[in-house]
Amino acid sequence: MQTYKKFLLAAAASLVFSASAMAAETLKMGIEAAYPPFNNKDASGNVVGFDKDIGDALCAKMKVECSVVTSDWDGIIPALNAKKFDFLISSLSITEERKQAVDFTEPYYSNKLQFIAPKATEDFKTDKAYLSGKTIGAQRATLAGTWLEDRNMEDDYNVKVTLYDTQENAYLDLLSGRVDAILADKYVQYEWLKSKDGAAFEFKGDPVVESDKIGIAVRKGDDELRNKLNAALKEIVADGTYKKINDKYFPFSIY
Known part of the structure; x- marks a missing residue:
């Protein structure tokens, strides 16, 4: 009887340990932290932004x-594919090329691509006659950068395309006049x-891409995590959590 009691106690302890282990499961989310207001670092070096807040809300639901x-x-x-983190939530556009490398959740927001240039620039156009001889900036390995490259802007439009490692560096060159416009x-x-630096600039023309779907990336074949993230996304949209985060950053819905 004493041995049986010990067995029951051991089994109970094992169940408690297993439950604690599940509760203590930790996932790592990958973020660039250089793309405000979606992801950035605050004065203390903490990662902040829309992507981070959505990621935290999804983790809470999971x-x-x-x-x-x-x-x-x-x-x-x-x-991501080297397993430095478990999922990537960093304003990543869902493209066919990227689908070859990773799997995506359902979109967690929709975006557009549009040019900005100095307010003093009049009659901005995206046609060859206007853009010829100008310098256009974009962040490297983004949908904007790809859009410029796919149109062979340098050869067909006589446009100098300058690609940057971060969006912030593109802004610096726009401020200094080293580029005439930015696509992002x-x-x-x-x-x-809305910032002090951006006060002399404005959107130019219509968006060149109207529906840029942004998703969370997981490694190919990680259907379990992808499905959990999709379910959690539905929950935060349904219970109003998503709207609270959205309204923290934008006076309109980006979902």
Whole structure:
């Protein structure tokens, strides 16, 4: 009888340990942390922004602890596939090319691509006659950069295309006059245009891409995590959590 009691106590302890282990599961989310207001670092060096807040809300719904791992943009997908983090939530456009390397959740927001240039620039156009001889900037390995490259802007339009490692560096060159315009995500530029630095600039022309779907990336074949993230996304949309985060950053819905 004493041996049986010991067996029951051991079994109970094992169950408690297993439950604690599940509760203590930690997932790592990859974020660039250089793309405000979606992801950035505050004065204390903490990662903040829309992507981080959405990631935290999803982790809460999945009942897991999450930590942030930052990565340079150029290597962010290879870092995911090298298992430096478990999922990538860093304003990544869902494209056919990227689908060859990673799997995506359902979109967690929609974006547009649009040019910005100095307010003093009149009659801005995206046709060959206007753009010829100008310098256009974009962040490297983004949908904006790809859009410029796919149109062979340098040869067919006589446009100098300058690609940057971060969006912030593109803004610096726009401020200094080294580029005539920037093509980037509208909602990222919306934030910058409200800043002191961006006050002399504005959106130009219509968006060149109207529906840029942004998803969370997981490693190929990680259907379990992808399905959990999709379920959690539905929950935060349904219970109003998503709207609270959205309204913290934008006076309009980006879902």
